[in-house]
Amino acid sequence: MTPFDYSRAGDVAEALRLGGAAQAKFLGGGTNLVDLMRETIERPAALVDITRLPADIAEREGGGLLIGAAVRNTALAEHPAVRRRYPVLSRAILAGASAQIRNMATVGGNLLQRTRCPYFYDDAGSRCNKRNPGQGCDAIDGFNRNHAILGASEACVATHPSDMCVALAALDAVVHVEGGHGKRQMPFGELHRLPGDRPDQETTLQPGELITVIELPSQSIAARSTYRKVRDRSSYAFALVSVAAALKLDGGKVKDVRLALGGVAHKPWRALKAEQALRGGEATAEAFRAAAEAEFTDAAPLRDNAFKIELAKRTITAVLAELAGDAR
Amino acid sequence: MSIVNEAKQAVRGAAMDVMEKAVALAPDSWMPGGEPDPLIRARHGSIGASIPRIDGPLKVRGAARFAAEFALDGMLYAALMFSTVPKGRIATLDTAAAEAAPGVALVMTHRNAPRMKPMPLFMTAEKADGGDNLPIMQDDRIHWNGQPIAVVLADTQEQADHAVSLISVTYEAEAALTSLATAKAKGTEPGLFLGQPLKAEKGDADAAFVNAPVRVDRRYSTPRHNHNAIEPHAATVAWQGDKLIVHDASQAVQHTAWSLGDVFGIAEEQVHVTSPFVGGGFGGKCLWQHQVLGAAASKLAGRPVRIALSREGVYRMIGGRTLTEQRFAIGAEPDGRFVALIHTGVAPTSRQNAFPEPFILPTMSSYGSPNIKLDVETVHLDMLANTFMRAPGESVGTFAMESAIDEMAVALGIDPVELRILNQPTEDPLKGTPFSSRHIAEAWRAGAERFGWSQRNPTAASMRDGEWLVGMGCATATYPYHRMPGGAARITLTRDGGARVEIAAHEMGMGTATAHTQVAAERLGLSRDQVTFAYGDSTLPGVVLAGGSQQTASIGASVIAAHHGLIKELLKLAGNDSPLAGLSADEVGTVNGGLAKLDDPSRHESYVSILTRSGRDHVAVEGSASAPLETMHWSMHSFGALFCEVGVNSVTGEIRVRRFLGSYDCGRILNPKTAASQFRGGIIMGLGLALMEETQFDERNGRVMNPSLSDYHVPVHLDVPEIDVIWTDIPDPRAPMGARGIGEIGITGVGAAVANAVFNATGKRIRDLPLTLDKLM
């Protein structure tokens, strides 16, 4: 680990001032950032601890929720309003990491956690365009069982590892950020980037910008929602494929649907093609499978991960069938 | 013919002859013609009691001191830099920035390391236990991806770690052989273990197989595995003049002392290795380069050094299990009797050691057949030296053997339990020697009954529970009884009535100290709280490897020898004024805190009385275990009958083990509590082997790509179902205390039990470990 300065911000203004310094980074629970510093992949000159910033979960007028970026993952998963109105979010969080890590991890940090690609982690011995732009990517022809099948590029085939973010993608969350140039808001889908030729640029945040709040809009559909994660052991493993879904039926037809996927792409993947195929259609296993097929027409498997295409299709179909069953 | 026995003989070398003479003078009770260990008859005392581990409270309180917890005055912390190419030489190496970094005392590389000999390779001499035989930081050569190339010593671990990141190095890489397929294409060579080919042949198995009415002929593969003991390897090292002190995490203190002496050109008495507690060994905690580097750097710096490997460090420089590609073929009569067993294949090893995983071992003794052919071929790769890992050979060999038996049961339409019982041999299938004790059929019957095997539907893919396909499978577990030469122990009786048993054995968490306190108390006729069991120190007597599940037998035989001597000594001290006067050593035993005539307990004198009358504070006697002749005369093996129920998700292919039962025949169980933990722990490790463990070795450059516990999966609690363990508890008359070892058998057979259950659940036969969900989709 490279030596660094540490300070703790008492409010957003102080965080922005301290975080604006060259090579400063915000520190949430540190469960990802500190690991990356130990591996010398991140070498910030200064850490600005933001865990004292507002950590409230507030009701928004009209029924949504405003979640402070410093809220711990456990607190969010256990919040009664979240469990009742957005069960997919609670389940997604609880499917991730371990109880100890969730107790430390913050919402802001979860959003910005970095990929688990093993070549990205191997600073000493492997090439990685995300760590060192232009260096090459050792994963493309190496171990890539956990890598992307959608939206990857020739530069990078890594996946975003978060479970929570898959639920947020399905729930049309809004990200509030604040920086040197003031406040702005963006739809969740615009926070993370696909790798393109700049896999080192993972988000659309500007340097020094702070995530302050995650807003969940009021959505009656979310009350019937769930999360299913498929992984290599029962617990404490990243998703091979995960599905966040919400479904509203109207008789035997799909009135509305939200579908997002984890473990398949460089960003939490909102399955818009599948949603479009489903909306207004029959709520049958065949229709669910057809929608899943539609989502993966452009899928590009690598050496070790072709199975994920079929796995994702099956999991989507099963999750939708389960929600449809519940709805009937 | 037995490879293992031949190997043992090679190790024994000249010492053997001497020992055989000694044995002739004092034949041990379990030797040919001898009586079984009298302790076998002790049924209601300390032996067999469920005693909690005596080290438990110490560990719960954090008071047990592990290798990386010895704090020495002026101690420096070591950090290592590892190579990133598999072969070649160091072209440039700039350590200036590291040397200038805060707190750094020394950077050691091949340029300034003291001159040392390579480690003596494991088992090439009686006390050799080096993991490889390469020069250690003596030149600029690179032999594997992950080889240590620099050691930094600093005032804190953080400073040392940081300084390592400031070293810059470039390599002149050379073409390396890191792909098994490429190596095989160039040709394989016979696998040697200690110079002996891993080969055995009886009859004409190829011909018998071709002519057999029912045949199964399959290929199975198992991946590399890494050691992941909860305590990463560590040593705290200091030089006192020309004396080297090493607080190690070791399963071979005596071997390590001798081997380090050899490396540094000093006598073994000048090396003192302690290892009071070990956080898991499993075959991985012998001598590796880190102890040598720690001692060398300490010598150079003139200060004590703590070298504690990071988890990544363990993956880079401590060998694990190598991969295997196995063929298992069975020819059978329609009634199920085997006429041919063929178990062959390839297991690569490194150039700097010679240990092709001996996967044929379980087939040497598990089933009878007139024709048997066993053969391990090898290739040499440019990789970290592989090594022993819990049940080397049996763990992965049983996957092939027991999967193939299951396939044969399906082909024959015979219940797999019955097929196994039907093919039990009446004598050792290869050597023809009699079995010392073999009750596997009883274990199968008891296990099947308790598990409810009769409820299994033999038709695959016929049981369902919602989304889950449910199946049951079974497999045999097996591990030989070993006892290596060199065991010795000292018993000291003190006038306060206490006894101290000392032997250079090891407590790696398995309950050694607890079980042997029980045994010693029983043998000496004392209560457990009167007995102290001292171990884990190279200044104690005995050369006792905690490996090959042989430590219990080795300690047992050593204590028996010391006990014989003690009786003689006590009789001498008792003299003519004792109720024991005139009795010979053969006529007395140790009961009730003293000596007594065996058939007349009224002639008794307590130890305290004998010592008091003779004016002695204590009496100490050391004894050397007799040579392990029992394994030459008898075929000695432990067995287990394993039963497993799995659920396989019909949507995702995820496997969940729902129930597991192990029914074992391992001789006498000394302590049911610690034994159950050993079996269960082994089974859990076996579940890892079955379902998830796999070292990702990138064949492009020989680099391990999952060197952490978040990427290298071992079972988490949720992966482990309720595990039931039962045992026959039938003493083996040829083993000290009637007990064969139990440390390794737990992992064996589990891979196949799970795979067979998966087949029963789904109709899909997976022959390639681990059983990940993609293989079931």
Ligand SMILES: Cc1cc2nc3c(=O)[nH]c(=O)nc-3n(C[C@H](O)[C@H](O)[C@H](O)COP(=O)(O)OP(=O)(O)OC[C@H]3O[C@@H](n4cnc5c(N)ncnc54)[C@H](O)[C@@H]3O)c2cc1C
């Ligand atoms: C062993 C292990 C297993 C795991 N398994 C899973 C899993 O199965 N599923 C899963 O989803 N996750 C998993 N995780 C990841 C875990 O969820 C993340 O580490 C955690 O959510 C990160 O939160 P944090 O607060 O600790 O972030 P930190 O490590 O503190 O920060 C992460 C990044 O976010 C930045 N940051 C933090 N807060 C803000 C903010 N408000 N504004 C701007 N930038 C900010 C930091 O600068 C840093 O770059 C696992 C982690 C570990 C160590």
Ligand code: SF4
């Ligand atoms: S996939 Fe992306 S993160 Fe992984 S090595 Fe390639 S560039 Fe780096």
